[in-house]
Amino acid sequence: MHKNIISRLIDYLIIIFMVFMVIITVYPFYYAVINSLNDGNDLLRGYVLLWPRKFTFDSWKAVLADPTIIRAMFITASRTIIVTVLSMFFTSMFAYAYSRPYLKGKRFYSVLGFINMYVNGGIIPFFLLISSLGLYDTYWVYIIPSLFGGFYNVIIYTSNYKALPTSLFESAKLDGASEFSIYARIVIPLSKPVLTALGVFSVVGIWNDYTVSLYYTQDTNLQTLQYYILQLVKSRGAVEQLESSIAGNSAIAEMLKSAGGKGPVTVQTLELAAMVLAAIPMVIIYPFAQRFFAQGMMVGSVKE
Amino acid sequence: MITQKKIKTKNSKSPGNDVKTQASLHMMLLPGTFIMILFGIIPLYGILIAFKAYRPMMGVEGIFTSSWNNFDNFKQIFRSSEFIPMVRNTLGINLLGQLISIPATIFFALLLNELSSKKFRSFVQTATFLPHFLSWVIFGGLCISLLSADGGAINKLLMMFHITEEPIPFMAKPQYFWMIAILTGLIKDIGYGAIIYLAAIAGVDPALYEAASIDGANRFRRMWHITLPGIRPTVMIMLIFAVAGILNNNFTQIYVFQNPLNQPASQVIDTYVYQIGLQKFQFGVGTAASLMKSVLALILLSVSNFVSNKLTDTGLY
Numbered sequence: 001m002h003k004n005i006i007s008r009l010i011d012y013l014i015i016i017f018m019v020f021m022v023i024i025t026v027y028p029f030y031y032a033v034i035n036s037l038n039d040g041n042d043l044l045r046g047y048v049l050l051w052p053r054k055f056t057f058d059s060w061k062a063v064l065a066d067p068t069i070i071r072a073m074f075i076t077a078s079r080t081i082i083v084t085v086l087s088m089f090f091t092s093m094f095a096y097a098y099s100r101p102y103l104k105g106k107r108f109y110s111v112l113g114f115i116n117m118y119v120n121g122g123i124i125p126f127f128l129l130i131s132s133l134g135l136y137d138t139y140w141v142y143i144i145p146s147l148f149g150g151f152y153n154v155i156i157y158t159s160n161y162k163a164l165p166t167s168l169f170e171s172a173k174l175d176g177a178s179e180f181s182i183y184a185r186i187v188i189p190l191s192k193p194v195l196t197a198l199g200v201f202s203v204v205g206i207w208n209d210y211t212v213s214l215y216y217t218q219d220t221n222l223q224t225l226q227y228y229i230l231q232l233v234k235s236r237g238a239v240e241q242l243e244s245s246i247a248g249n250s251a252i253a254e255m256l257k258s259a260g261g262k263g264p265v266t267v268q269t270l271e272l273a274a275m276v277l278a279a280i281p282m283v284i285i286y287p288f289a290q291r292f293f294a295q296g297m298m299v300g301s302v303k304e
Numbered sequence: 305m306i307t308q309k310k311i312k313t314k315n316s317k318s319p320g321n322d323v324k325t326q327a328s329l330h331m332m333l334l335p336g337t338f339i340m341i342l343f344g345i346i347p348l349y350g351i352l353i354a355f356k357a358y359r360p361m362m363g364v365e366g367i368f369t370s371s372w373n374n375f376d377n378f379k380q381i382f383r384s385s386e387f388i389p390m391v392r393n394t395l396g397i398n399l400l401g402q403l404i405s406i407p408a409t410i411f412f413a414l415l416l417n418e419l420s421s422k423k424f425r426s427f428v429q430t431a432t433f434l435p436h437f438l439s440w441v442i443f444g445g446l447c448i449s450l451l452s453a454d455g456g457a458i459n460k461l462l463m464m465f466h467i468t469e470e471p472i473p474f475m476a477k478p479q480y481f482w483m484i485a486i487l488t489g490l491i492k493d494i495g496y497g498a499i500i501y502l503a504a505i506a507g508v509d510p511a512l513y514e515a516a517s518i519d520g521a522n523r524f525r526r527m528w529h530i531t532l533p534g535i536r537p538t539v540m541i542m543l544i545f546a547v548a549g550i551l552n553n554n555f556t557q558i559y560v561f562q563n564p565l566n567q568p569a570s571q572v573i574d575t576y577v578y579q580i581g582l583q584k585f586q587f588g589v590g591t592a593a594s595l596m597k598s599v600l601a602l603i604l605l606s607v608s609n610f611v612s613n614k615l616t617d618t619g620l621y
Contacts, residue, residue, distance in 0.1 A: 007523070014415050015424070021412065022431040024491055028446040029434060031457065035449075046455030094336035097329040102320030109333060116344040118602070122594030124581045125350020129343070132364040148339035173320070179328040208439030211556060215582060226441045230560065233445040237475060237563050272449075275442045282437040287430050 029279060036060065036273035040266030059269035063277060066270075068220070069228065073277070076207060076225040079142040084202040088195065091149035095157030096183040113151030123215060130216050141216045142224075146206070153198055160194040161187060200289035204282055225278045232271040354378075354592040360585050377592035386571060393482070394553055394572040401486040402546040409494050410539065413501035414527060432495025440492075444560035447488045448475055475561070478569035484561060485570075489554065500542070501535055508534035540618040548605035551597045573597050 035047050039054035063069055098109055120126075127136075135141040164187065172182050188195070213227035223231075320326075350367055357373040358366055381387055412432075419425040435443050450457045453473040462468045474480045512530045521529065555574040562570040573593060581590025612618055 010523075011418075011420065014418055017415060018419065018424070018428045021494070022428055025432045025435050025495060028443060028450060029438065031450065032442075032446050043455075046460070047449070047452075047457065049457050049460065090335045090339070093332045097332040100320065100329060102325070103329050104326055105330070109337065112337065112340055112345070116340045119348065120344065120598070121347040121350045122591060122598065123577065124587050124591045124594070125347040125353070126343070127582060128350050128353075128364060128367065128587070129347045145339075145343045148336045151340070154336075179325055179332065183332065204437055208437075208441075210439070210441055214559075215578075226439050229445065230441045233441065233448060233560065234563075237448060268449075271445070275445060279438050279442050282439075283434065286433060286437040290430060290433065 029276075029283070032272045032276050032279070036269055036276050038269065039264045040269040041264060043266065043268055054264075056264050058264040059266075059273040060277075062265045063270060063273040069225070069274060069277075071221065072223050072225045072228045075139070075142070075222065076278075079139075079224070080203055080206045082143055083146045083206055084199060086143075087147050087149045087202065088199055090147055091153050091198075092157050092188065092191070092195065093183060094148070095154045096161065096187055097179070098154060099158045099161045100179075113154060117151045127215060135216070137217050137219050137222065139222060142212055149198070149202065156198065157191070157194060160191055164190055196289055200285060203285065207278075207282060225274070229271065229274050229278060232267070232274065236267055236271060351591060351595055353588050354595045356588060358588045360587060373588070377588040378596070380589050381593055381596075386576060389568060390571045390573055390576050393569060394551055394574075397482050397485050397553060397558075397572065398546075398550045400482065401489060402550075404486060405490045405494070405497070406539070406542060406546065408490060409497040410501055410535075412494055413498040413505065414531065416498060416502060417505050417531070418523070429495060429498075432498075434495075435492040436496035438492075440554070440556040440560050443492055444488065444557060447484070448561070451475060451484070475563060476565040478566045481561070481566045481569035485558060488561075489557060501538060504535040504538035505531055536616065537618045540612050540616050544605070544608045544612055547608035548601055550604060551601050 031047070031049070034050070034052050035043065036059050037055055037057070038048050038052040039056050040059065042054040097103060098106065130136050130141055130145070135144060168186055168190075169182060172186055177185070208226060210224060210226040210230050213222065213224050214230075217223065352367055353370070354377055355372055355375065356367075356370045357376070358370045362370055416425060416428065419428070451459070451474040453459055453471040453476075456471075458474070459468075459471040463471065472480075474484060508531060512534075513526055516526050516530055551573060553572040553574050555578070558570060558572055558575055559578070562575060574597075577590045577594045577597075580586050580593070
C-alpha cells in the first residue's frame with residue numbers, strides 16, 4: 001500500500017513536469033500570437049503575458065497589406081514548392097536507379113555520393129561558384145543548387161525501396177515495362193510514407209531557411225520571409241541596445257520609444273505578426289507528418 | 305570450365321543487363337549526378353584559395369592563377385585577437401551544451417516513457433515538437449523579445465520573485481550569451497531529440513522488465529538496470545555525433561542572437577568565417593578557417609568512432 005502511494009505521487013510529479021515542458025516549448029509561439037493581436041501603443045507599457053489587453057487586428061491587416069511582406073512570402077512559398085517537388089522527383093528517381101542490383105557502374109555513384117555527404121568546400125568556394133555561374137542575386141540561386149536532395153536522402157529512399165517485394169519488379173520487367181515506368185507506376189505509389197516524411201522535411205527546411213538570402217543575394221526584392229523577419233529582429237535589437245547603453249539619458253530613450261511606436265501598429269507588433277504569419281504553415285503541417293519522423297530519423301543512425 | 309561459361313551466358317541474358325536498360329538507368333541518375341558534381345565536387349577546387357593570395361576581383365581563374373602565399377592566411381587567423389575567444393566560444397557552447405542537452409533529452413524521453421496515458425503522451429510529444437519546426441529567426445526572435453529588458457516576460461518573472469530589482473539586458477551582456485544559446489537550443493530541440501531515444505527504449509525486450517518486476521525491482525531500478533543499458537548503443541552514436549560536431553556551431557541560431565555588444569561571447573568559428581569571408585571579402589582567410597575546421601572535425605569523428613568501437617563495441621562504421 002505504501003509503495004502504491006509513492007508510485008502514484010511519482011506519476012503526478014511526472015505529469016506536472018510534462019505540463020511544465022509543454023508550457024515552456026509552446027509559450028514563445030503563444031506569446032507571439034497574443035502580442036501581435038494587441039494594440040501596439042499599449043505594448044509600450046510592456047508586453048502582454050496571458051491575453052491581449054487591447055485586442056486589435058490592425059497589425060495583421062498592416063502585415064497582409066504590406067507589399068514587401070507579400071513579395072517575400074511569394075518568393076518563399078514558390079521556392080519551397082518548386083524545390084520540394086523537383087528535388088523529390090530527382091532524388092527518388094536517382095535512388096531507384098541506384099538501388100537496382102543490375103546497375104553497372106554503381107561504385108562511381110557511391111563514391112560521388114559519399115564525397116558529397118562528408119566533404120565540402122565551405123561557404124566561400126560555394127560563393128565563388130554561385131557568382132561565376134551568374135546565379136548570385138537572382139531567383140535561381142534559390143532553385144538550382146537545391147534541385148537534388150542529397151545522398152543522405154538517397155540512402156533513406158533506397159532502404160525503403162528494399163522493403164518492397166522484388167517479385168513486383170521482376171514481373172513488370174518480364175512484361176517489358178521500362179525502368180522509368182516501373183519507377184513511376186510501381187515504386188512511387190508504394191512509397192507514400194517515405195515521400196511524405198521527406199517532403200515535410202524538405203518543406204520545413206526550405207521555408208525556414210534564411211542563409212541563402214544572407215549569403216547569395218543583395219536585392220531586397222529577392223528576400224525571403226525569414227530573411228525579412230531576421231532584419232526586423234536585428235534592427236529592433238539595435239534600437240534596444242542603444243536604449244540600454246544610454247539608459248542614463250531618459251530623454252533620448254523616450255524619444256526613441258515614441259519614434260518606434262505610434263498608433264495601434266508598431267515595429268514590435270508588425271514583427272510579431274510577421275513571425276506568426278511565417279510560422280503558421282509549419283505549425284499546420286507538422287502534426288500530420290509526425291508519425292513518419294521516427295522512421296525517417298532512424299534510418300541514418302543504424303549501423304550498416 | 306563449361307559450367308562457368310554457361311553461367312556467364314545466363315547472366316548476360318538475365319533482365320537488366322541489356323544496353324537499353326542500362327542507358328535508361330544512367331539517364332535517371334543523370335540529374336542528381338550533374339547537381340552533385342557541379343555543386344559538390346567543383347567547389348572543392350576553391351579550397352586552393354586558403355593557401356593563396358587571392359583577391360575577389362581576380363574572378364574564378366584567380367583560384368588557379370593567384371600566387372601561393374606561404375600559409376599567410378592561416379598565420380593571420382592565429383595572430384588575430386579574435387582567434388582565442390572564437391575557439392573558446394565554439395568549444396564552450398558546444399561542450400557545455402551537449403553536456404546539458406544529452407542527459408536532459410534522455411531524462412525527458414525516460415519520463416515520457418513512464419506516462420501511462422497514451423493520449424497525454426502523444427499530446428506532450430506533439431506540443432514539445434512545435435519549436436523544432438519554427439525557424440531560428442522566429443524562435444530566436446521570440447526568445448530575444450521574451451528576454452528583453454523592456455518589459456520582456458523573463459525579466460517580469462525575475463522581478464516578481466525579487467531575484468533581480470532592475471531588468472537585466474540579457475542580449476547586451478556577453479556573460480549571458482552561452483547560457484542563452486544553450487538553453488534556447490535545448491528547449492527548441494528537446495521534444496524532437498527525444499524521438500530517437502524513445503524509439504530505442506521501445507526496442508528494449510519487454511521480457512526483461514517482466515523478469516525484473518518478478519524479482520522485485522521497482523521502476524527506478526528497472527530504468528537504471530534495463531532501460532539505460534538497453535539504449536546505450538543509441539547514446540553512444542549520439543555522443544560520437546556530438547564529439548564530431550564540437551567545432552560546428554549552429555550558425556543559424558548564433559547569428560540571430562549575435563550583436564556587437566555580446567560579440568566577445570558570441571563569435572564562433574562559423575560566424576567568423578561569414579564575417580571575414582562574405583562581409584570583409586577576405587576570401588582566403590575565411591576559406592582557411594573553414595578548411596581547418598573541416599579537417600579537425602573529420603579527425604574528431606574518426607577518433608571518437610574508434611574510441612567508441614574499442615570501449616563499447618558501438619560505432620558508425
